[in-house]
Amino acid sequence: MAWRAVRALVRKEFVQVxxxxxxxxxxxxxxxxxxxxxxxAATFDVPRAKLLVIDEDRTPASxxxxxxxxxxxxxxxxxVQPTEAGIEQAFLDREARAVLRVPHGFARDLARDRRARVAxxxxxxxxxxxxxxxxxxxxxxxxAAREVGGSEVTALTVxxxxxxxxxxxxxxxxxxYKHFMVPGLLVSLTSIIGLLLTSQNIVREKELGxxxxxxxxxxxxxxxxxxxxxxxxxxxxxxxxIGLTVGKLAFGIxxxxxxPLVFMSAAIYLVVVLGIGLFISTIARTQQQVMFVAFFLLxxxxxxxxxxxxxxxxxxxxxxxxxVNPVKYFVFIMRTVLVRGGGLAEVGPxxxxxxxxxxxxxxxxxxxxxxxxx
Numbered sequence: 297m298a299w300r301a302v303r304a305l306v307r308k309e310f311v312q313v314x315x316x317x318x319x320x321x322x323x324x325x326x327x328x329x330x331x332x333x334x335x336x337a338a339t340f341d342v343p344r345a346k347l348l349v350i351d352e353d354r355t356p357a358s359x360x361x362x363x364x365x366x367x368x369x370x371x372x373x374x375x376v377q378p379t380e381a382g383i384e385q386a387f388l389d390r391e392a393r394a395v396l397r398v399p400h401g402f403a404r405d406l407a408r409d410r411r412a413r414v415a416x417x418x419x420x421x422x423x424x425x426x427x428x429x430x431x432x433x434x435x436x437x438x439x440a441a442r443e444v445g446g447s448e449v450t451a452l453t454v455x456x457x458x459x460x461x462x463x464x465x466x467x468x469x470x471x472x473y474k475h476f477m478v479p480g481l482l483v484s485l486t487s488i489i490g491l492l493l494t495s496q497n498i499v500r501e502k503e504l505g506x507x508x509x510x511x512x513x514x515x516x517x518x519x520x521x522x523x524x525x526x527x528x529x530x531x532x533x534x535x536x537x538i539g540l541t542v543g544k545l546a547f548g549i550x551x552x553x554x555x556p557l558v559f560m561s562a563a564i565y566l567v568v569v570l571g572i573g574l575f576i577s578t579i580a581r582t583q584q585q586v587m588f589v590a591f592f593l594l595x596x597x598x599x600x601x602x603x604x605x606x607x608x609x610x611x612x613x614x615x616x617x618x619x620v621n622p623v624k625y626f627v628f629i630m631r632t633v634l635v636r637g638g639g640l641a642e643v644g645p646x647x648x649x650x651x652x653x654x655x656x657x658x659x660x661x662x663x664x665x666x667x668x669x670x
Contacts, residue, residue, distance in 0.1 A: 299519070301514065301515055301519070301523075302515065302519050302522060302523040303523075304523075305515070305520070305523030305524065306523050306526050306527050309497070309523070309524065309526075309527040309528075310527050313527065313531070322489075323489065323493070323531060323535065324534075324535065324538065327485045327486075327489055327535055327538070327539060328538060328539065328542055330481075330485055331478070331481055331482065331485060331539050331542055331543065332542070332546065334481050335474055335477060335478050335481055335543070335546075335547055336474075342370070342425045342428045342429060342432075344369065344370060344371060344372045345370065345371050345372070345393035345394055345429050346371075346372055346374045346390075346391065346392045346393045346394070347365060347366075347371040347372060347373050347374065347392065347393070347394050347395070347396060348373075348374055348375050348377070348383065348386055348391070348392035348394070348395045348396075349362050349365075349373055349375070349376045349377070349395075349396045349397075349398065350376075350377060350378070350379065350380055350383070350395065350396070350397040350398065351376050351377075351378065351398050352378060352379075352397070352398060352399050352400040352402075353398050353399065353400055353401065353402040353403055354378070355402065355403035356403070357402060357403035357406055357444045358398045358402055358403065360440060360443075360444050361396075361398065361414075361437060361440050361441065361444070362376060362396075362398075364436055364437075364439070364440040365396070365433065365436055365437070365440075368432070368436050370429070370432045370433070370436070371394070371429075371432075371433070371436075374391065374392060375392075380397070383395055383417075387419055392419075393418070393419050393429065394416060394417065394418045394419065394429055394433065395416070395417045396414060396415070396416050396417075396433070396437075397414060397415040397416075397417075398414050399413065399414070399415070402414065406441060406444065412441065414437060416430060416433050416434075416437075418430050418433075467552075467635050467636050467637075468635065472548075474547045474548075474549065475547075475548075475549050475550060475635055476631065476635065477603075478543045478547050478549045479543070479549065479627070479630035479631050479634050479635065480601070480602075480603035480604075480627050480630070480631070481603070482536065482539045482540060482543060482630065483565075483601075483603070483623060483626050483627050483630055484598050484601075484603060484623070485535070485539060486532060486535060486536050486539065486562070486565075486566070486569075487569055487594065487597065487598075487623055488594060489531075489532065489535055490528060490532040490535075490566055490569040490570060490573065491569050491570075491572060491573045491576075491590055491593075491594065492573070492586075492587075492590055493528050493531070493573070494525060494528050494569075494570045494573030494574055494577070495573040495574070495576040495577045495580070495586045495589075495590055496577075496583050496586055496587075497524065497528070497577075498524060498574065498577035498578075499577050499580055499581070499582065499583050499585075499586050500583060502581060503582060503583065517662060517665060518662060521574065521661075521662055521665065525570050525574065528570060528573075529563075529566050529567070529570055532562075532566040532569070532570070533559070533562060533563060533566065536559075536562045536566075537559075540558070549634060549635075550634060550635055551634055552633075552634065552635065552636065552637030553632070553633035553634060553636070553637045553638050553639055554633065554639060554640075555633075557633055557639065557640060557643065558629070558630065558633050558634065560647070561626065561629045561630075561633075561643065561647055561650070562626075564647060564650045564651050564654060565622065565625075565626045565650055565654075567651075567654035567655075567657075567658060568622045568650060568653050568654040568657055569622070570658075571654060571657030571658040571660070571661050572593065572622075572657055572661075573590070574658070574661035574662075574665065575657065575660060575661040575664060576589050576590055576593075577665075578661060578664040578665045579664070596617075596621075597621055597622070597623040598623060600614060600617055600618040600621050600623075600624065601618070601621055601623040601624045601627050602618075602624055602627055602628070603623075603627055607624070622650060622653055625646050625649060625650055626650065628643070628646060629643045629646055629647065
């Protein structure tokens with residue numbers, strides 16, 4: 297009888313979700329739209345940078361350097377001038393992202409000494425992008441100089457030794473940043489939906505005054521909470537499946553590892569997320585309080601998860617806080633399995649840790665719920 301009541305409660309939750317069009321849109325449409333938008337917006341790829349050139353040499357050699365930069369796909373030459381007048385203002389007005397200075401005697405030095413120097417100034421407001429642009433410019437200029445004068449040229453007066461370096465790129469040979477970002481964004485959207493839906497659902501019962509009616513049923517606390525959480529666990533897996541399908545079809549994210557392992561990890565991870573949502577609902581009395589607490593936790597979880605920036609570059613204290621962040625571990629599982637082709641041997645210990653965390657968080661939430669409603 298009790299378990300039939302649990303099934304009835306699960307059915308009631310599904311009916312409550314699907315009879316409200318706004319909730320259906322919130323659950324299914326919004327995550328897909330966010331995934332499509334954020335996957336294109338949240339990228340560290342550097343577009344074509346505006347390049348201003350000070351050509352003091354005005355020779356065919358300098359003209360060829362400029363032409364190679366403009367045709368490289370990394371830079372767009374927005375102007376060529378003989379002096380440095382107006383350079384600072386061009387940076388301030390964002391009319392130029394980088395400035396290349398080709399000094400007088402460039403072609404002569406290239407022909408006589410088989411080496412020449414140029415100066416490259418890059419707007420380093422965004423340090424990561426500045427580093428990418430500087431490296432790209434050095435490679436393009438050196439390649440063009442070898443073609444022009446049979447020698448190498450250095451940028452920013454950095455001497456580069458003559459080495460034959462042949463590299464290979466593993467896991468993401470096309471360097472498509474979406475292959476790295478989409479799995480992380482899918483984790484974040486699954487976390488947001490699962491956490492908010494769970495915590496708001498139980499608090500809504502409190503606000504409507506129906507929680508007392510549910511508490512006097514023959515169901516135990518565990519059965520009652522199972523009936524409340526199971527629908528959102530199923531919906532969370534459905535959202536995750538839709539997001540993974542969109543990522544595969546729209547962005548071509550790789551699935552090198554076993555996909556069933558990804559779903560098994562998602563099922564375990566959702567237990568952790570739902571437990572956190574349940575715990576929030578036990579300490580909050582209104583949906584407004586739920587939103588404040590949930591977004592506070594989500595902000596910490598996402599910023600300390602490694603989705604956008606590597607945690608290795610964070611301060612030690614931040615890395616210690618991130619050690620208890622479940623989002624971090626699910627992001628690791630997603631990228632390891634999908635992008636790197638890892639299997640159970642690589643992610644098994646992390647999955648076990650998430651499972652233990654899920655049991656602990658759920659037990660704590662159930663105990664806290666008993667205290668507040670007993």
